[in-house]
Amino acid sequence: MSSSEKVAPANITDIMQTAYIDYSMSVIISRALPDARDGLKPVQRRILYAMLREGLLHNRAFDKCAGVVGEVLKNYHPHGDASVYDTLVRLAQNWVVRYPLIDPQGNFGSVDGDPPAAYRYTEARLTAIAEELLRDIDEETVDFVANYKESTTEPSVLPSALPNLLMNGSTGIAVGMATNIPPHNLDEIIDASIAVLDDPDVSVDHLCTIVKGPDFPTGGQVVGLAGIDSYLRTGRGIVRMRGRAHTEEMKNGGEQIVITEIPYNVNRANLVSRIAELVTDKILDGIRDVRDESDENTRIVIELKRGEQGRVVINQLFQKTALESSFGVTLLALDNKRPKQMNIKELLECYVDHRREVLYRRTEYRLRKAEDRAHILEGYKIALDNLDDFVRIIRASANRDEAREKLMARYPLSERQTNAILDLRLYQLTGLEREKIEAEYMELMRLIEELRAILASDQLLRDLVKKELLELKPKYSRPRRCEIVPAEGEFRMEDVIANEGCIITVSHAGMIKRTPDSEYRAQRRGGKGIIGTDTYQEDFVEHLFTASTHDYIIFVTSSGQCLAKKVYDVPEGARTSKGKSVSSFLRLGDGEKIAAMLCVKDFSDDRFLVMATKRGVIKKTPLSDYFGTTRNLEGGLIGINLAEGDAVIGTVVTTGSDEIILVSHQGLAVRFRERDPESGEVLFRATGRATSGVTGMRFKLDDDHLDVIEVVDHTARFLVASEAGLGVRTRFEDYRLINRGGTGVWAIDLPEDNSINLAGALSVKDEDEIMLLTAKGQSVRCPVKDIREVSRGSKGVKLVDLADGDKLLAIARIVEVKDEDGVDTTDTDETAPPTDLPPATDASDTSTEP
Incomplete structure (x- = not known):
């Protein structure tokens, strides 16, 4: 031992503890666990x-x-x-x-x-x-x-341009922890990553609808949804895997089982040996022979004894062999060099944040390169603009250093620019090469501007990540190999609830109910109708909606909040019942009421939700932005930012290239386009969910406000009804196309004293039926073909006979709904006697063009 070395006593327990911790962290960080960023x-x-x-x-x-x-x-x-x-x-x-x-x-x-x-x-x-x-x-x-x-x-x-951790999975055993991440389908993982990019607040619920579950390379089936749901939400769960087997009839009339896919991580040879062992031990006594006929594809043939049922033997194989196995999922990975168990959203956020950083750094690098090249080209341009003087100075100089110093003294050039100029070859001084330099410089300026914009905007950076993912998706897209099936006993509500038509009503006092549309019989135009709903004293039905029980209904409140529910979640009630308080069904704030209801099949990103407010403001947002409203949130999500005193009056779904018509309370209408069909220019642009809108209609009459918003259907007619029970059915083309924000033309002739106003308006076809509802609870179901077409701006024809003091409150179209077998379930009972009506009186067209 040298004189510089010292011996110090130490507790061996402390030394072992420190050494073991260092060893553990080395195994965790440097060997056994994947990084959440590149997987x-x-x-x-x-x-x-x-x-x-x-x-x-x-x-x-x-x-x-x-x-x-x-x-x-x-x-x-x-x-x-x-x-x-x-x-x-x-x-x-x-x-x-x-x-x-x-x-x-x-x-x-x-x-x-x-x-x-x-x-x-x-x-x-x-x-x-x-x-x-x-x-x-x-x-x-x-x-x-x-x-x-x-x-x-x-x-x-x-850099990991693809989310490798989830697409390929990972397995590792560290010290005191382990990870076991299954592979997934790349298409689903890219779609989920884009959902996180589009909405950082996207719910795990929504991501679970995108990522269906594992996609094992060996195929087979994942049986049961509970384990998948568990690991996607919590980072831990157990999924059951099954091989794929079917029965075939042999030439001798017997039956054989053929296994074509096996569970993930199952040794095929061991599986065949295990089946043979069970047959030898007479545990599986219905099997006569087992053969492995596999090549690069799996084919295990199991011949059955005469009289044995293939399905019974397959179930025995699931129970007694690795043909059914479990995969314990643990989504554990390194996040900032720390092991962390994460759910699906947290893993995707790690990847998305990594890609944002990668593309930000790449953009910085490319910007430096572009600026450096632009700097050189600026020197070239100075040299070409003063070519004769540059040649003279260079020829008069004794060497390169002297030429460089003279050029830098005479012109605003850097040393790098000067060296680049001195390195120019003579052919680069030609006119053609000069044009190339000019073109390259202009292209660099455009690129530099684009790169600087990306660095300055997080949204542009997110869009760039999204763009590159979408470019790679079709290149590496693969169909799902692993089928996901519910386990026995697992079912969706849709599986036990019939898909049938129904009518939903909401009263002024906030009573809601769902009633099968078969309870309402069809009647002739002008009929007295039947009692449609019972109401409390001084209460009346304010909203009426038709839908299928498997649809979603987006509820939009007067304050602009949105909440989506399945139709079958709406409390069911008889035709004459009062319904249940909407406050017990939806979480509404004080003084908040339902302003609009909209039926949608799903929340796709190629359709748009357009909202309209009382003051004539309209707002357009992709329907996919509202998927989060399906969560059971307190008060829902913000659908539109409203000015003080404004309120939502209606919503429609559009394709982005539709025409929209707005009708005011005093009978004026505005028809305009979302997009110019010739130039493709967007005339009505989409904005985010929690934003304000733009002016859709201006009002020329005092105390007027917006009442109706509808999508134009040129194969249909536009029916406008007044509180007096009169209606005008005419073509949409009769309403002149104008720019958004106009004052409109007359849709129906109403009294100047405002004693009678608009009751409703909607698009109808001859084969449709409509429901008419009055303030006193009377309802009439009437075929549209019985309503005669009249001129726009006229008083209209009679739709319903009203009792004294009653008025028409709302109109709605009855939709045709087919059950699971395609059978039309719409009620077409026409047993009610016809009601004779006097001929309708058509008023003259009193439209006023803006």
Whole structure:
């Protein structure tokens, strides 16, 4: 021992504890767990990077795996060669990895458990999808760290243009923790990533509708939805996997079972041996013979004894063999170098944040390169503008340094610009080359402006991430291999509730109910009707809606809040019942009322929800932005920002290229387009969910306000009804197309004293039926074909006989609803006697053009 060394006593327990913690963290961080950003463990990342540096790309020749292993051991991974080669092999096995990252050549093992050939015999190269994980790595997109011997550097994470952790999964056992992430379908994971990009507050519920569950490379079935739902929401769950088997009839009249797909991570040879063992032990006594006829595809044939039922034997195989297995999911990965169990949204957020950082750094790099090149081109332009003087100075100089100093003294040039000018070749001084320099400079200026805009806007950065994901999606899209089926006993409400038509009513006092439309019989125009609903004293029905029980209804409140429910969730009541308080069904604030209800089948992003307010403001938003309203939120989500004193009066769904018509309380109408059909110019633009709108209609009459919004259907007619029970049915073309924000033309002739106003307006066809509802609760169901067409702006024809003091309150179209077998369930009872009406009196067209 030298004199400089000292011996200090220490407790061996403390030393062991410190050493074990250091060892544990080394295993966790540097060996066993994947990074949540690129989904790779260090050895996997080093293999891919080493192959990139060796030029083993997907469109180049294969090279020996021995060379790859040697390169990885030499520069990046100071461990045994077996660990590196085993990892390389697993990345190439298409029954282990859903989207292989290495393209193999030679014997790389089999699903039967056969080992691969030695690495001196096998060859490999990167796949195209692996190159996407490495794309842009040389543009300073990720941090590089020194390798173990500090002779070179290696990436701490890959740029990962695809969400590799979820698409390929990962398995690892660390110290005191383990991860087991199943592979998923890339299309679903990209769609979920885009959902997170579009709405950072997207719910886990919505993501669970996008990510259906695991997509194992060996196919088969995942049985049961509870385990999938558990791990997507909490990061931990157990999914049951089953192989796929069917029965075939043999030539001798017997029956055989053929297994074509096996569960993930199940050894096929061991499965066949286990079945044979159970047959030998007479545990499975209905089997006569077992044969493995598999090649690259699985085909295990099980011949049954005469009289045995195939389904019974298949169920026995599920119970007694690995044909049904469990996969315990643990979504554990490194987040900022810390192990963390995450749900599906947190994993996607890690990936999306990583891609935003990668593209931000790439944009900074490209901006520096573009600005540097533009700087050189600016020097070229100065030289070309003063070419004769530059040539004279250079010719008069004794050497390069003297020429550089003279040029920099005479012109505003940097040293780099001057050196670049002195390096110019003579042919670059021609007119053609000058034009090329000018064109390159202009293109660089455009690029620099675009790159600076991306760096200044997080939304543009998100859009760029989304754009690149959407570009890669069709390139690597693969159909789902693994089928997800409910377990016995699992069902959806839709499976037990018939899909049938119904009528939903909401009273002025806030009573809501759902009634089968078969309870309302069809009557002739002008009929007295039947009692449609019972009401409390001084209460009346204010809203009426027709829908199918499997649809969604978006409820929009007077304050602009949105909440979506399934139609079957609406309390059911008889035709004459009062219904239940809407406050017990929806969580409404004080003084808040339902302003509009809209039926939708789903929340797609190619359709738009257009809201209209009392003051004539309209707002258009993609329907997909409202999916979050299906959650059971307190008060719903903001659908529109309203000015003080304004309120929502209606909503419609459009395609983005429709025409919209607005009708005011005093009978004026405005018809305008969302998009110009010739130029494609958008005339009515979409905005975010929690935003204000734009002016849809201006009012020329005092105390007028907006009452109705409808989508124009040129195959239909527009029916406008007044409180007096009169209606005008005419073509939409009779309403002149104007710009949004006009004052409109007359739709129906109403008294100037405002004693009678608009009751409603809607698009109808001859085969439709409509429901007419009065303030006193009377209802009439009337065929549209019985309503005669009259001129726009006339008084109209009689729709319903009203009792003294009663008035028409609302009109709604009865929709045809088909059950699951396609049978029309719409009530067409026409047993009510017809009512004779006097001929309608048509008033003259008194329209006023704006």
